[in-house]
Amino acid sequence: MSSSPSIEQPMATWDSIQEAHARIAPRIHRTPVLRSATIDELCGADIFFKCENLQKTGSFKIRGATNAIFSLTQEEAAHGVLTHSSGNHGAALACAAAWRGIPAWIVMPKNAPTVKCKAVEAYGGRITFCQPKVSSRNETAARIQAETGAVMIHPYDDDRIIAGQATAAKELLEEVGHLDAVLSPVSGGGLLSGTCLSAKHLQPSIRVYGCEPAKADDAYRSLQTGTIQRMESSDTIADGLRASLAARTFAILQKNLSEIFLVTEEEIIGAMALIWERLKVITEPSSAIAMAPLLKPEIREVIARSAASRIRPRIGIILSGGNVDLGALPF
């Protein structure tokens, strides 16, 4: 289902996003939008943080997972669900599967953070570890699928997942009104492409930007070259951003994204410390990255140049997750 080699028309329409929102809203948190006067002053902009790090399971991933699992027919759901994930999607799928009362098999790279493995187990997910490479991950998942008959729910190359992730930006824009730009992390592109779909539908003139570690710049290179570039492995601290784009997400980003900003490991850690200190919320590196570009004057200039609110841009940031080993902080 998720292995289509090319996608002419993205299937995650505005109707499907609205349906997803109605389906998941009773089960998930309506996360707050937080602000910091100090960060606003530092960046010369009004910044609105959509706190998916405060979402159930600690990340936006529960949106897509819940939408996908509660979209399944009884027959489809009967043998459970299966996915591969470096962590947050796995925990989310395990949680949503438990809500529906079906098993969830999760294939995880053996270098996944302990906190993310524990979360999957706490929600009742059944972990199989693989090598931290795409080939090992796919082989392991195929074997489990053959053994169990579980439905594969790809972490992002799935229209139900994209429609679910799109509801975060939908809530943000419906709450705060006009924004000149919205920034989101990019890994496989589920959150970023969902953000594109909601933001461009609700406010066609908005600019959507992706934020990616320079150490795992495959999405940046994919958009530069016009073909999906893969990342076999990366040791970026943003452990949730090691995946590569897929057909569905690439098509949406090619059509809607303004640019991808690359940032260094130090810039990610600096943004993370700033968010912890000023916003007082726990944010993982893969999430804090969406703040990092705004700390660079040349990127603020890029955003300001194309902003309708010329004097003081209004910028949304999707803080995607808060699952971090508290015993191993980088500051």
Added chain:
Amino acid sequence: MSSSPSIEQPMATWDSIQEAHARIAPRIHRTPVLRSATIDELCGADIFFKCENLQKTGSFKIRGATNAIFSLTQEEAAHGVLTHSSGNHGAALACAAAWRGIPAWIVMPKNAPTVKCKAVEAYGGRITFCQPKVSSRNETAARIQAETGAVMIHPYDDDRIIAGQATAAKELLEEVGHLDAVLSPVSGGGLLSGTCLSAKHLQPSIRVYGCEPAKADDAYRSLQTGTIQRMESSDTIADGLRASLAARTFAILQKNLSEIFLVTEEEIIGAMALIWERLKVITEPSSAIAMAPLLKPEIREVIARSAASRIRPRIGIILSGGNVDLGALPF
């Protein structure tokens, strides 16, 4: 003004709380109420966390400080304001004074956490350090007042402060409806007495509980003995909870409080770790303490026995602040 030896009638009426709320609401954050399914399950209750740790200046103290400062006449405000504080009230007063464009002198104990001193300075507050004893603190404040003519804004023995702090519980109850109980930290009693006033006005059958370190149990002993007990010094990790009750707060607590729960240092740290891990918000020890009693079965039993919602109590917790040295965490 704040040194009345006894208070027959507390002056912080419901009318003054409503006025305070109207005065401060445009200047402060409407903080979110967060929930955690895991914490609910652990405690067998529906728990609503009012996140004043996400408030401007990182604590509820900005409520009272803003109310007090914007209640001053032009003449009163002309020479600035003065207070003594172990940290959060000082930062809040400095911030609100800057909003009004007047100077703020802050007397702080020399063992106050670095993060709290830096915050006061960042808001433009003028710090004078004193010995960590009540006598040294009062002498230093009196000297500065004589020199500057600034208006003393006591951290809690002040009706304008109490009315301001009362708005946190007002927002919580107006948002979530019926609660069986609400828990708040207690130090000088500004937040706890304000919580009593709002909670008992809005829901007369509600139980209000204070939470205090066993290592700084002066409020507990004050209510036990019927006279204010003082604490010369304490090394509890809950650095914001080292003050003693004053006439105004003691009178309100005697009339309205159900009980004070004492907890150990280990219980405070355990609650803090749980809140960081599950709620994903940064909470200082003085704030996390309000969760700690709910981790003890015998205290859950006390609360459940008097709850109207017999099967599953509905409990509010005021998370009072999030100003913590990220480089010196206790876990």
